[in-house]
Amino acid sequence: MNDKNEALRDVLLYVQKGPAAMTEMSSHDVARALERTDVVLLPFGALEAHGDHLPLGADSMEAREICRRAALQLEADGCPVVIGPVIPFGTSNFHLGYAGTVSLKPETLIALSRDVCLSLYQSGFRRFVFVHGHDGSLPSMMVAAQILVEETPDAEAMVLNWLTPLSKVYHTIQVSQATEGHGGEGETSRLLVTHPELVHPDRSAPFHVTREEMRKLQGPEHIKTGGAIFYSTRKYPHYYIGTPGLARSETGEKGYAVIVEWICRVIKRDLFGRTE
Numbered sequence: 001m002n003d004k005n006e007a008l009r010d011v012l013l014y015v016q017k018g019p020a021a022m023t024e025m026s027s028h029d030v031a032r033a034l035e036r037t038d039v040v041l042l043p044f045g046a047l048e049a050h051g052d053h054l055p056l057g058a059d060s061m062e063a064r065e066i067c068r069r070a071a072l073q074l075e076a077d078g079c080p081v082v083i084g085p086v087i088p089f090g091t092s093n094f095h096l097g098y099a100g101t102v103s104l105k106p107e108t109l110i111a112l113s114r115d116v117c118l119s120l121y122q123s124g125f126r127r128f129v130f131v132h133g134h135d136g137s138l139p140s141m142m143v144a145a146q147i148l149v150e151e152t153p154d155a156e157a158m159v160l161n162w163l164t165p166l167s168k169v170y171h172t173i174q175v176s177q178a179t180e181g182h183g184g185e186g187e188t189s190r191l192l193v194t195h196p197e198l199v200h201p202d203r204s205a206p207f208h209v210t211r212e213e214m215r216k217l218q219g220p221e222h223i224k225t226g227g228a229i230f231y232s233t234r235k236y237p238h239y240y241i242g243t244p245g246l247a248r249s250e251t252g253e254k255g256y257a258v259i260v261e262w263i264c265r266v267i268k269r270d271l272f273g274r275t276e
């Protein structure tokens, strides 16, 4: 092995903390878990450009981390769940102009999600919680959930858009007063919490759009109302929006706390009948 290979081999990319997701569990482990719960959290990720400062799999890593933290909290509250496999691709067509991005057509993501859920249904799971890392996949996730419950009437599916609660408090937890979006201060901060070796905030200069342009792209009113705007391939103005250089892991921790508190509250109330 030459020196370069040796250096590559020894790079620590990141550390994955527990609890284990199904990818790290044995079939026996899953069967044991099914004796305690039929709820599975499915992290929906993506492989798409986020600027030079973040890895292509950022959304998969965030969705996985949200599910990991939620599973820990829910277990502590007596509401056990299993973390399913990360769906590594989403509908990312507006980033296809940037190298490395892989995008599924909506019908592909719907079919993939359906097959994953029907397989897990065969195992014994009945309640499916879809957790997005990439909001562009939300419409397809909703259709997949609708198809799933039509085909398996004793199943329940829930699609959780955590951008709704997070968007309400972003201005209190971020440093930036400018428009921050895809790959901006908030998202970069969340990646710093879990994958600091893969995050390089200094590599990307601030890039901002006007508030009006931002509203058109992903404005909170669209998110809050559940509506959305769709635009054609390659019209996204840049591969990140915001000020990655302001990212701090403390900001990421605060963001995760808001997201996980909300997700756990909804799951406990709607799937476990907890009203406190």
Ligand SMILES: [Zn+2]
Binding pocket: 050, 058, 059, 133, 134, 182, 183, 187
């Ligand atoms: Zn992202």
